[in-house]
Amino acid sequence: MTPQSILAMLALGGLAAGALLHLAGLPGAGDAVWLATTVLCTGVAAWWVVEGLRRRQLGTDVIALLALVGTIAVQEFLAGAIIAVMLTGGRLLEDRASRRARRELGALLARAPRFAHRVDSGEIVTVPVEEVAAGDLLAVRTGEIVPVDGHVESGTAVLDESAVTGEPLPAERQPGELARSGVVNAGSPFHLRATTDATSSTYGAIVRLVREAEAKSAPFVRLADRYAAVFLPVTLLLAGGAWLLSGDPVRAVAVLVVATPCPLILAAPIAFTSGMSRCAGRGVIVKSGDAIERLARARVLLFDKTGTVTTGHPRLDRVLTATWTRSDEVLGWAASLDQASSHVLAAAIVRAARERDLPLHLPTGVSEVPGAGLEGMVEGRSVRLGKASWVAADPPAELVESARVEAGHSEAATVFVGVDGHLAGILLLRDPLRPDAPRTLRLLRRAGIERAVMVTGDRASVAAAIGDYVGADEVHAEQSPEGKVAVAEAASATAATVMVGDGVNDAPALARAGVGVALGARGATASSQTADIVITVDRLARLAETLAIAQRTRTIAGQSVGVGMGLSLAAMVVAALGYLPPVAGAVLQEAIDVAVILNALRTLFPRGPERAPVLRGDDAELVHRLDEEHRRLWPHVDELARTAETLRGAPEDRLAPTLTELSTFLAELAEHEREDERVLYPAVDRALGTPEVTATMSRAHAEISALIRRSESLVAELRAGEAGVETRERAAQALIELHALLRLHFAQEEENFHVLAPQVQE
Incomplete structure (x- = not known):
């Protein structure tokens, strides 16, 4: 149970206990309980005011503190207890709406490798990753994360780099080529010659970037405090004027009681909490009401490519065939053999064959040749998958060149299929675009996004083509994590921004943008923890719905605060004229609170763009x-x-x-x-x-x-x-x-x- 929950329960319990004692004919005891409740909350409110002053914020808590002190001074204990309930209840709601569960550094460190397998005198010794130094020879086993940056020493390394670079397709690294830390060995074991220690590695740099970005994040300024900058001096002038002109301090207390900014304390948090509930119902986790408010103001969209506007995993795109065979035959041979493979692309090939209802046969004599490919027997025929020069002795040059040109244009991976020593065909696999990506960007523009910017680590030619497809205004390609942070900072300096990504390499930019949104259905844990908003379903269109919910939430919160403050100001004038005593003022203030709370709860009910059309x-x-x-x-x-x-x-x-x-x-x-x-x-x-x-x-x-x-x-x-x-x-x-x-x-x-x-x- 949180401190805010305990305070709210004590205040409510004190109010109820005092009322029961009065009904039981013990008014003195009841007043004592109300006084104790008021004194307790006065101390807490004083602490909140001091904490706000340390942050150079003078908010609505000052008015509440003055009202509590005033009720004690003029012995209006019931009014004080009512104010205590409103104050602690509002703070509880606000805490639940804005409390953040930020564990991004913990998520990054949890994924970071803790041990490495060092080769010492021909033996493999497991050591803490902190003991690895540049020049050490390491063994990287299948499925393990590369612990530090280094060059492949022996064997062909097949690496899943999606968590670090955003690239969905596996990369092959030959001896002498660089392998970065944080990527996963998706192939056979290989040896790595370390070129850095763990602290100086690529993954360590990403951790530092997130730490620096978090340190630069501006503190959350509550919506209520911004209104209080105007409301507080008006309240003090009116209360002081009433006391001065009438000579009656009770009038000043009455003004402070009805001025207690419960529309500010309650309405905005309830509206934002309701908005967060609406988002959760659509599979979107919003970590704070502050995130909704900032998202509602967003005018610039920054988004990654891989896993954001693309699906983030390879799919079979095309099958190129030799003149003597057909595409279904080529795919059937390849998928049958790939049933025995753990290669990253094998699952995509097998899935494509099953989607076409092709019969698959059990391969025999399967073996993997490092750096070349996979071979085995399928229904009495020798099938090879891998490089062109290995699957066939003399592959048709025209077909091979055509495949490589097409793969280069569409950023596809190529798998050559050889049967009985002849090239049968070529499989092209790529990361497909999400069907809802263009529609999502159109909806976002309709909701107020003025500029859409793609920020990706992919090649410029591929990024430009996809940017045109989805409707991006700008494309920043070949960006490192540092480059993405720089783009996010530059955009955020001129307009409210929202950044959408899904990989570890996106985490620093998500933390630095105005609002970070992570696609968490398959995205990296670090990006999900760094982001302000996590879309837990595999649908980019939820982003447009969330923006619509955020905008309506902010509008309703503003309406509730504005109407509540207007009614409070009117009540303050009546109290200053002596027609509204403190207790009646507290009850009236409760009525105002009920009105603004009911209005704030309208956020729970979808309307317009929030009610996305769905077939059921x-x-x-x-x-x-x-x-x-x-x-x-x-x-x-x-x-x-x-x-x-x-x-x-x-x-x-x-x-x-x-x-x-x-x-x-x-x-x-x-x-x-x-x-x-x-x-x-x-x-x-x-x-x-x-x-x-x-x-x-x-x-x-x-x-x-x-x-x-x-x-x-x-x-x-x-x-x-x-x-x-x-x-x-x-x-x-x-x-x-x-x-x-x-x-x-x-x-x-x-x-x-x-x-x-x-x-x-x-």
């Missing part, structure tokens, strides 16, 4: 099912361009299987689009309350349907053997048009509709 029940399940169909159809959509090339150049004897598969896919696609139009779009219209959004999507359905019919007609001619080169070309052109339109349409549906269903997740 059968409608949400429908979207979930259609989302799964999208996942199944996407690979076939991506194959359309390759199929078009096949139609243009394949010999007649190899055309039949392609036409059969194409005909089946076109029929499935037509049925999917009809289902969207017949069932999904009406459900979305109900959720949004308007058919305007789906109207343009329905127009796209009409275009897709027309292209499907034309393609089916041309395919039928080709299957009948009655068409020539011209028909092939028309069919190929129709497929290319359909490919482009489907990619755009599917992306639009996933952005606009699928984010409405809570159970549809990446």
Whole structure:
């Protein structure tokens, strides 16, 4: 139990006990209890005032202290006890609303490596990480965190660097290359030659940055104290004037009693607490009412890329195939072999195969060749995964170069698949964009965000493309943790900022920005603890909802304070004229409190942008099912361009299987689009309350349907053997048009509709 809780219970208990004693015919004892309650809270209020003066803050506690002292001086003990209850109850609510659970340094240190495996005279000795010095040879085992910065000494290091750099894809470090502390060994064990000690390492620097950022954070100035700067002198002048003109000190006490700023003490904390409750109901943890107030004023959005506007984990993007195989075959071979692998990309490859309902076979004779890849037998065929030069003796140069160029443009990882010594295909995996990212930024701009700035450690070319996609005004790429802090400080110097991130490398910038928001569903613990706000569900759109809640919370809190102060000022004038004694003033003040509290509680009830449209029940399940169909159809959509090339150049004897598969896919696609139009779009219209959004999507359905019919007609001619080169070309052109339109349409549906269903997740 906190001290604030104990004080509030004592004050309430004293008020109740005194009332019971009066009812029992013991007024003297009752007055004594009320006096003791008042004296106790007077001492506490005096301490709060002294503490405020030490921080150079003269707030509302001064008025409450004067009112308590005044009731004792004129022996208005009941009024004093009532003020004591209001004062301690308000402080309790405020404490619960603004108390922060900051343990970011503890989270960082908890993740930091504590031990290292040093190689001494051929033996591996486990030592505290503080004993590691530059030049030591260390062994880093699978799954361990690299303890200090160093160069890879032997073996190929496969490192998960997402917690430090934000990069979602694993990085390979060859002998002689640098491995930074704080990253995780996601591959085989390797040896590391330390170049720093633990204090000077990359991870140690991040800890220091958070410590410095926290030291620079400005103290929280309560909303009530800002109003008190005006309210306090007005109260003192009115009370002093009433006493001076009437000669009756009771009038001054009455003015102080009704001036006790309970609308300030109670209304704002209750509004902010209600706002925090609203956020919690949407899966967003706000650590203080102060954070809501600062978020409501935010005008500049700073955001990381990896894990923020992207999902933060690799997914299969495309399958490039050799002329003698198909994409499903390549993926099936790779996924079957990867079932026996612990590589970071293996899970993504296996998941992609299962999403396409491909049959997987148990591999045999599986072995890993460090620095090269994985090999084994799958249904009697020798399959290799890894580098191009290893999986095949003479891989087609054109296919390899095409894959590398495409991977460079889209920041994708490449996995080459060899079968029986020949290159069968290439898997491209990348960190996909969140479907709700562009929509979220649009909602944020509608809510008052004037500038959106991406701050990322990724390459400039990739960051610029993603920045354009989501609608960023500025892009700061290739930023270190120090660079992110510098951008956050520069932006915060000119406007109220909010920073969104999810990795350890974002933690210093989150602490330094006006408001730090961490995506904590899969984000690093340190960023979640450093941030003021943590989004615990894997949905970026919750940020826009939280901003809307914060703005309405701040508005309602201001209304409650303004109305309460206005009524208090009116009561003060009546008390100064002698028409309102202290006890009646205290009761009137309670009535004012009830009014402003009821108004503050309006924050609990959503309205406007806070009430985000969400599909529920059968409608949400429908979207979930259609989302799964999208996942199944996407690979076939991506194959359309390759199929078009096949139609243009394949010999007649190899055309039949392609036409059969194409005909089946076109029929499935037509049925999917009809289902969207017949069932999904009406459900979305109900959720949004308007058919305007789906109207343009329905127009796209009409275009897709027309292209499907034309393609089916041309395919039928080709299957009948009655068409020539011209028909092939028309069919190929129709497929290319359909490919482009489907990619755009599917992306639009996933952005606009699928984010409405809570159970549809990446």
